[in-house]
Amino acid sequence: MERILDVENLQVSFHTYAGEVKAVRGVDFHLDKGETLAIVGESGCGKTVTSKAIMRLLPEPMPAEIKKDSKIIFDGKNILDMNEKELRKLRGSDISMIFQDPMTSLNPTMTVGKQIAESLIIHRGMNKAEAMKEAIKMLDLVNIPNADKRAHQYPHEFSGGMRQRAMIAIALACNPKILIADEPTTALDVTIQAQIMDLIGDLQKKLGTAVILITHDLGVVADTADRIQVMYAGQVIERGTVEEIFANPQHPYTWALLQSVPRLETKNKDTLYALNGTPPDLVKPPVGCPFAARCEYCMQICLEEMPEVTNVESDHQVLCWLKHPMAPKVEVPEALRRGE
Template identity: 80%
Template sequence: MEKILDIKDLRVSFHTYAGEVQAVRGVSFHLNKAETLAVVGESGCGKTVTSKSIMKLLPEPPAEIKEGSVINFNGKDVTKMSERELRDLRGSDISMIFQDPMTSLNPTMTVGRQISESLQIHRGMGKQEAFKEAVKMLDLVNIPNAEKRAGEYPHEFSGGMRQRAMIAIALACNPKILIADEPTTALDVTIQAQIMDLIKDLQEKLGTGVILVTHDLGVVADVAHRIQVMYAGQIIERGTKDEIFYEGKHPYTWALLKSVPRLHTGNKAELYSLRGTPPDLLKPPVGCPFAARCECCMQICKEQMPPITKLSDTHEVSCWLQHPLAPKVEGPIKAGGVE
């Protein structure tokens, strides 16, 4: 498969009044053409910081890319690009759908003009030609009455339609990479499904590589080809969708799977929740970052970072339970899914 993004040993810190927060700690992964890679984990694990680093969108200062490289499909390292090169890259080659469309869209400009602006800058279109293309894009993302809607402002759109407008802006210049940061967070369940189906359909039509950033494993179940689980600024498990859902090996992956509501859950049944809080990244733990919350924690987990164990060509996990001398612990996953 054609590799269009290759991230190696990415380390990002934030310099605060309290000290250096090590938000991303040695993250490495790649993205293939026309593939959907899901990055999952709870709030504060470093998902969004990693995704914004790909476009070098973090404010410097307080943010600083300490180490690592982000090599795009042109063989260029994004972390070493000039501001002018980055302006050409953003929106045309790599686009991003942000978490909250209401704060990402300009309230003083019509939606059609916001899409047109990207086309004029990156594709050199005239004003009228860009507006016609903007209407086509709104039609492509299933917004009814596209020509009329193009002349309206973001506050006149519903939450789901604003998110569709954001997708239209992101895909206007046919980017090779689309980063979707929690694209369904503020939407109800039926609209969530529509948005995910839309991203999937457009990806198949345009051949775009998608990085889907989310805390919800339920959202990625139907669209992701590969999943990587992040915790405390590190990737602790990665694999294909089936490997993570049916053969997950890390206790944190098990906790994420158990927290997804099930159809057979009774209306008074208590939903699973993971106790405790993530570690303070001002002073990251020397051992496994999940040790303090892990039900399978051993003494070595607190003292040494577990090595990466390769379980297959696509499946890797960083956990001491994979050591030959560790006790055999069965996860909550059965052939039909989580118990």
């Protein structure tokens, strides 16, 4: 596989009145051409900050700060060394992003067609007529009916699902190498969620775009992702293929995420699993495992030292003291055992 993105030791902090919030702490991952990488975790774990750091969309140098040891290598170049002119060329052309809320991401004073055409004029050098013609094609590509009419309408005239499709059209207009989808199905009903995910998958196959999918819902990524990274408190605590994460999860936090997903056999009166406690304060991150305070399998060493990376399989790693040879044997929770 052709490697197109390498993120090495990404560290992002926010300087606030309460102190330095260490939002992302040493994140590493790579992305290959045409694949889908899902970054999963609860709100506040650092998923969106990681994705915005890739595109340099954080308010730098204050209040956000990307530490000097961080590297984001795209096509052999470190994005963190790029100047503003190089970044403008990169954004939208090579790397595009679908933001969480399409209503606040779209410009309410411009027609949807003009917003798509804008990136085509900037990045592909088209004139206004050519760009509008291509914009209509893009709206048609993302399955918006009457695209020629819809191109001249404003965002408030679109439904939530159609606005999200319009955002996808804008993001893919210049045929980027990487598409970052930040919670692309938030606030959409289940049927529309499935349609949006199917659309992203279909367009990915047609255009060969690599996708970074940011979500808190493991159910969304089961049929769409190739690999999964589970984030907690600004760190990647488990990574592996979709098959490995779903069939052989190793970290107690991954177990908790999987147990919270409703299953087909769940009855109406069944209570869904809920994880007790709250994430740690990242102004003063814990010295040991960040999940220790919420983990029912916590040992003394979990509170004192950060676990090392353990290779479960060649493409499956986990940060957990339970995987140490001297640790007591802990079985995967009954509800997650394969075949149930």
